[in-house]
Amino acid sequence: MSQQVRGVIARGKGEPVQVETIVVPDPGPGEAVVKVQACGVCHTDLHYREGGINDDFPFLLGHEAAGVVESVGEGVEDVAPGDFVILNWRAVCGQCRSCRRGRPQYCFATHNAKQKMTLLDGTELSPALGIGAFAEKTLVAAGQCTKVDPAASPAAAGLLGCGVMAGLGAAINTGGVGRGDTVAVIGCGGVGNAAVVGARLAGAAKIIAVDIDPRKLVTARGLGATHTVDSSSGDPVEEIRALTGGNGADVVIEAVGRPETYRQAFYARDLAGTVVLVGVPTPEMTLELPLLDVFGRGGALKSSWYGDCLPSRDFPMLIDLYLQGRLDLDAFVTETIALDDVEQAFARMHDGDVLRSVVVF
The missing domain is CATH 3.40.50.720 (NAD(P)-binding Rossmann-like Domain)
Known part of the structure; x- marks a missing residue:
């Protein structure tokens, strides 16, 4: 049964974002619903709002996230309900010419969820980088969920989903x-x-x-x-x-x-x-x-591109370094904010006085 949750929507180029009710369907084959615990405010989200990526408005913003798998669809074996995961936008296909040559970090056909999340009136949403995690829950391809040690702070771990991993x-x-x-x-x-x-x-x-x-x-x-x-x-x-x-x-x-x-x-x-x-x-x-x-x-x-990372290889290793005290991911979390504060976080980003504002649910 589909669920209604709150999410941050960019309706048009340059328009202030709004927190609206979105509809998250049950996961289909190869999909997972994730209860988002934290999501970083990345400059790429601002690019989406400004029309710098494409014009497939309305966008469900947010992609630098960690959370807990709530449910999975048919055929999903790598993650299960209750797993703590970092969301990634490189869910490798295993079949393209790059994957077959042993270079999955350059996969040309990464997976996203096939179903669409929508607004209450049925308008389909374009999730940022195929994730859309400025929301209490989101629907993704199961391959976009990388299981890591649940001892990690969600606010810090989620940053590996994009910016910190890229650098x-x-x-x-x-x-x-x-x-x-x-x-x-x-x-x-x-x-x-x-x-x-x-x-x-x-x-x-x-x-x-x-x-x-x-x-x-x-x-x-x-x-x-x-x-x-x-x-x-x-x-x-x-x-x-x-x-x-x-x-x-x-x-x-x-x-x-x-x-x-x-x-x-x-x-x-x-x-x-x-x-x-x-x-x-x-x-x-x-x-x-x-x-x-x-x-x-x-x-x-x-x-x-994405730090040439392979999430299944790199995320667990970097989280282990974090838990050993050898990688200070917490240093990148300048502030934690509420879902309603994303627009203000974009303004702070322009001012240059934050590394990351992180939405914590």
Whole structure:
């Protein structure tokens, strides 16, 4: 029997979000209903509200979440009612060419729930990243539920569902940061600071955090950056070079998603170094680089989508590190808020004084 719960809806481009009653159907084959315990307010949700992803309004926002499986549909074997799970937007299919080549972290056909959640009048909702977790309960594909140790705080664990995983993975998975490497991170919001943490976990010897906001640089220091660069008052490329013996960093992670900062990342890397783009650009942005410089500098230019993570592999491992005290996920939770406070959290995001606001149910 379907259920009625409260959820945060974006009805039109740029319009303030509203908390409305939504209808969550019983799970069908391969689906699960999850009682959401916490959901982070991610910049991607704001992109949805602003029409920056697509125009499939109305959206049910929220995707960076953890909760407890309430019920499952036919054929679901990997999770069961009562399991504590992190929701993910990479439920691998197992059948596409990437999965068959042993690269499921690049799956081209990830699963979402086939049924739609709706408003009371029957209007179908588009769940953000196939999840829609700014709601008391949500319907997802069972493969979007990754079982982890229930001792973890839901507010902290849910952040692995998107932003923290994106940054950690950009350093560890995509960038391949290793022991003794020098790493620069340009843009120290939630994703960039997670990249700082990832570089530290991987054993980087020097981690240079770059931002125009001194508050974010203070946070980056607390999370493991060994050096900081305020790019509002100097050339970050020259400063990164000065901190690396004139060579540039082995890995430069661009966590802003702008052509200007990408060019900085490109020229701030060492010869044969790696640039990782994890910041999300907007559709109209273009990039121009001298092709001879691309050729002459060697190395690798990579994009990191979801930190190139495999949730079934990475989430349980990172939660274990969290419970051992080796990964401070709690440091990313700036504030906990109620469901009705999401619009205000978007405003705080613009002000730049939060890593994450987290809705707690």
